[in-house]
Amino acid sequence: MHDSSTRSISLEVYTAFGLKIASELELPELIPAASGVVEDVVIRQADLTEWSEQLEQTHFMIEGESFMFHVPGTAIYAVRGGKEVEVYVYHGADPDTVRLFVLGTCMGVLLLQRRILPLHGSAVVIGGKAYAFVGESGAGKSTLAAAFTQAGYKIVSDDVIAVQATAFKTIVYPAYPQQKLGLESMLQLEALQENKHGRKTNHGLILMDGNPAMPKHGHLRKLTGELNKYALPTVDSFHNEPLPLGGVFELVAESPKREFQREGELKAVIEHSLNMLECLHTLLFHTYRRVVIPRMSLGEWHFRTVARVARQVEGWRLLRDSSAFTASEIVHRVLDIIRKEENSYGS
Structure with a gap:
């Protein structure tokens, strides 16, 4: 988990699935939210490489309220408690493919975590x-x-x-x-x-x-x-x-x-x-x-x-x-x- 007060990276806020989503990743597919709204979900980039070896042996992992999965050559994703998505993007990964899994599997799991x-x-x-x-x-x-x-x-x-x-x-x-x-x-x-x-x-x-x-x-x-x-x-x-x-x-x-x-x-x-x-x-x-x-x-x-x-x-x-x-x-x-x-x- 990261303390947003210690980070200088700005977050763009979007709306989708009835949620306000603040993201370090640009998500041009989504509609920008009105300024000043409080976000429901935060998407951040993070170093998740410590899970690489374990994720290579399985399709996904669940640790407490965290759901993690790995897309070879693209990214490692962690969806946490229906409130946070962390993404580790591999060097040279296609940004469109990275977002495809953020807006697909990550959002699907996050909705389940929020009982939607x-x-x-x-x-x-x-x-x-x-x-x-x-x-x-x-x-x-x-x-x-x-x-x-x-x-x-x-x-x-x-x-x-x-x-x-x-x-x-x-x-x-x-x-x-x-x-x-x-x-x-x-x-x-x-x-x-x-x-x-x-x-x-x-x-x-x-x-x-x-x-x-x-x-x-x-x-x-x-x-x-x-x-x-x-x-x-x-x-x-x-x-x-x-x-x-x-x-x-x-x-x-x-x-x-x-x-x-x-x-x-x-x-x-x-x-x-x-x-x-x-x-x-x-x-x-x-x-x-x-x-x-x-x-x-x-x-x-x-x-x-x-x-x-x-x-x-x-x-x-x-x-x-x-x-x-x-x-x-x-x-x-x-x-x-x-x-x-x-x-x-x-x-």
């Missing part, structure tokens, strides 16, 4: 609520969120969704205005933008003409360590206020099979409503960095929190044809589901 549930997925604003899209890597979460933003909706988070559940409500805290998109998805969305015409729904214009086209991929930063993915800034389409969680959609990409055949027509997307137990299982499975939870002695808290969320919100599973580009169809399907849900509550 991190879900692995994207979240967008629909009708004044945040809707979470969870799923395994490659399921299409970020692509779907990008399709929503292209259609005029705001994004709350991509990759890590910070959720806090009380006995009476579940709140989603915004992350930061950046998405991670594959080149193929960006090109598909560009083509969709050029060819689709807007149509009215109860929630606004979908796939409307006149929206800014996706930036050309040549101007985007490729994410080191991410297979053919690029950092896509989303400042203009980012919602930076907490919102109630409206529902959870699990995306599952599957090869076409008999289940997709309905009345002689091949459907690209099939929906299933989840009961409370299915929703609970989905949230447990798609918790970000869930493998570390037992080692952090958070199993009971994790189950209790997820059960609370599953009781308060509705869940759906969307099976999509992995051989087709289905983002636009899923956007329409999701909006239809939400509209029907709202109508059923209003009737």
Whole structure:
């Protein structure tokens, strides 16, 4: 631990995940916080090389309230008590990769230490609520969120969704205005933008003409360590206020099979409503960095929190044809589901 009063290095203060984060490392992905705020979390550079040998033998270590892990050639990280992140950056390490793990694994573990549930997925604003899209890597979460933003909706988070559940409500805290998109998805969305015409729904214009086209991929930063993915800034389409969680959609990409055949027509997307137990299982499975939870002695808290969320919100599973580009169809399907849900509550 370090006494900030003895250090001359200035700290920039940012906001993300409902927290004020003071950092020695520049974090250009995050939104600067207002001056004079008191930080919740401090990110500092520190000499953590004494743990190098032990960390080389294992994926991560836990010492009391400290969680440490090692990324060869990049950095050693220590997340302490939900309040501090220490980083030892190896000489010659790529700064983008260093930040990738600060904003990913470090923030996921820090949220767990603060008893905030991190879900692995994207979240967008629909009708004044945040809707979470969870799923395994490659399921299409970020692509779907990008399709929503292209259609005029705001994004709350991509990759890590910070959720806090009380006995009476579940709140989603915004992350930061950046998405991670594959080149193929960006090109598909560009083509969709050029060819689709807007149509009215109860929630606004979908796939409307006149929206800014996706930036050309040549101007985007490729994410080191991410297979053919690029950092896509989303400042203009980012919602930076907490919102109630409206529902959870699990995306599952599957090869076409008999289940997709309905009345002689091949459907690209099939929906299933989840009961409370299915929703609970989905949230447990798609918790970000869930493998570390037992080692952090958070199993009971994790189950209790997820059960609370599953009781308060509705869940759906969307099976999509992995051989087709289905983002636009899923956007329409999701909006239809939400509209029907709202109508059923209003009737």
